[in-house]
Amino acid sequence: MYRELTDEQKQILTTIRDFVKREIAPVSSNMENADDYPFQIVEKMKEMGLFGCTIPQEYGGMGLDYTTYAMIFEEICKGWMSVSGIIGTHSIMSYIVYTFGTEEQKKRFLPLLAKGEKRGGLALTEPNAGSDVQAIQTTAVKDDDDYIINGTKLFITNGRYGNTFALLAKTDTKAQPPYKGISCFIVEKGEPGFTVGRDLDKLGYRGLDTCELIFQDFRVPATNLVGLKEGAGFSHVMSGLEVGRINIAARAVGVATAAFEAAIRYSQQRQAFGKPICQHQVIQIKLADMATKIEAARLLTYHAAAKKDMGERCDLEAGMAKLFASEVCGEVTMEAMRIHGGYGYIKELPLERYYRDAPLMIIGEGTNEIQKLVIARNLLNKYKI
Numbered sequence: 001m002y003r004e005l006t007d008e009q010k011q012i013l014t015t016i017r018d019f020v021k022r023e024i025a026p027v028s029s030n031m032e033n034a035d036d037y038p039f040q041i042v043e044k045m046k047e048m049g050l051f052g053c054t055i056p057q058e059y060g061g062m063g064l065d066y067t068t069y070a071m072i073f074e075e076i077c078k079g080w081m082s083v084s085g086i087i088g089t090h091s092i093m094s095y096i097v098y099t100f101g102t103e104e105q106k107k108r109f110l111p112l113l114a115k116g117e118k119r120g121g122l123a124l125t126e127p128n129a130g131s132d133v134q135a136i137q138t139t140a141v142k143d144d145d146d147y148i149i150n151g152t153k154l155f156i157t158n159g160r161y162g163n164t165f166a167l168l169a170k171t172d173t174k175a176q177p178p179y180k181g182i183s184c185f186i187v188e189k190g191e192p193g194f195t196v197g198r199d200l201d202k203l204g205y206r207g208l209d210t211c212e213l214i215f216q217d218f219r220v221p222a223t224n225l226v227g228l229k230e231g232a233g234f235s236h237v238m239s240g241l242e243v244g245r246i247n248i249a250a251r252a253v254g255v256a257t258a259a260f261e262a263a264i265r266y267s268q269q270r271q272a273f274g275k276p277i278c279q280h281q282v283i284q285i286k287l288a289d290m291a292t293k294i295e296a297a298r299l300l301t302y303h304a305a306a307k308k309d310m311g312e313r314c315d316l317e318a319g320m321a322k323l324f325a326s327e328v329c330g331e332v333t334m335e336a337m338r339i340h341g342g343y344g345y346i347k348e349l350p351l352e353r354y355y356r357d358a359p360l361m362i363i364g365e366g367t368n369e370i371q372k373l374v375i376a377r378n379l380l381n382k383y384k385i
């Protein structure tokens with residue numbers, strides 16, 4: 001699947017690298033530590049069109065493919081992983097609207113999502129239902145031209161500063177299997193009954209809003225039911241999560257690469273026992289393992305993205321990429337910290353941040369335990385006897 005970068009990709013990556021170097025890297029550690037939201041960076045991302053990177057041009061976006069999308073996430077995460085979260089679930093929501101929405105819904109939402117005027121997110125998880133999405137308790141009851149939503153969503157990225165969410169709710173609480181009763185709605189802030197609850201204080205991925213969303217008799221117009229189809233929400237979201245897993249895998253490659261590059265640089269500067277530590281074979285073995293695993297993770301990620309670009313389902317490939325890349329990110333950030341010795345453990349360097357950011361990729365967008373179930377299910381299907 002490996003291909004030379006196109007001229008367009010080279011140009012986009014040069015622009016993103018420059019943006020990361022000038023606008024993100026200099027402020028990332030301080031803002032992350034202070035848990036400060038990057039408002040200025042958001043405005044720059046709007047100017048650059050990043051909120052519409054995968055939205056087709058006919059709806060005002062850049063219409064990029066998922067391979068380029070993965071490369072953009074990788075570059076941003078070399079600077080600060082939290083920034084990628086601003087356009088992460090936003091892009092999954094945009095994908096759901098574009099792929100499953102009616103023409104009227106696409107025209108109403110996509111141009112504003114592309115400009116970043118509407119800021120998207122994904123509201124699936126609840127206090128008692130994460131991996132087991134079918135166990136959600138949020139309900140949507142039809143009432144004339146509206147649905148009335150009741151329930152609480154938790155861990156919602158972009159919950160405070162986003163305003164438009166793809167929300168899963170049960171339109172039929174008795175359906176068997178339960179996923180057949182789950183529908184996807186586009187809910188917008190502004191009307192009574194939709195409030196943002198607490199902000200979650202996180203280990204890493206700081207500076208970005210992750211919140212509780214509370215719905216109490218919240219009215220959403222029936223025209224906001226995605227595709228105007230009840231009972232199809234679970235499959236809409238599962239398809240969207242393929243995009244999410246590609247972006248999580250790419251984030252993991254980006255964070256791991258930043259950690260590796262810091263480690264190989266430091267290993268040539270730091271002296272121990274009369275020579276640079278990179279001259280000690282144990283350090284060389286670490287560097288070789290880190291770089292090899294990162295390259296494998298990157299290729300898995302691009303492979304999954306290429307399959308999505310061909311218009312095919314890629315649960316298997318995206319699941320493998322997300323699983324492998326995030327575990328590699330966990331290992332590499334730890335090894336990079338070890339290569340830095342005591343300096344890796346203090347906040348003067350970004351190593352401890354890379355290490356704190358890594359578990360999000362292991363847990364988010366479906367935990368790695370769940371990825372293994374998805375991968376095995378797909379393999380058993382593929383190799384069915």
Ligand SMILES: Cc1cc2nc3c(=O)[nH]c(=O)nc-3n(C[C@H](O)[C@H](O)[C@H](O)COP(=O)(O)OP(=O)(O)OC[C@H]3O[C@@H](n4cnc5c(N)ncnc54)[C@H](O)[C@@H]3O)c2cc1C
Nearest residue numbers: 122123124125129130131132155156157364365366367369
């Ligand atoms: C920072 C952050 C941001 C997030 N952003 C969003 C967001 O924007 N929108 C959103 O909807 N959600 C979001 N989430 C939620 C995230 O998707 C869930 O946390 C994740 O899916 C796991 O769900 P859970 O936390 O309820 O864990 P649980 O589902 O309770 O799982 C607990 C443990 O049990 C394991 N487990 C569960 N079922 C099985 C099984 N069948 N077999 C083996 N092991 C199993 C899990 O792997 C895990 O180790 C976010 C989470 C975090 C931490």
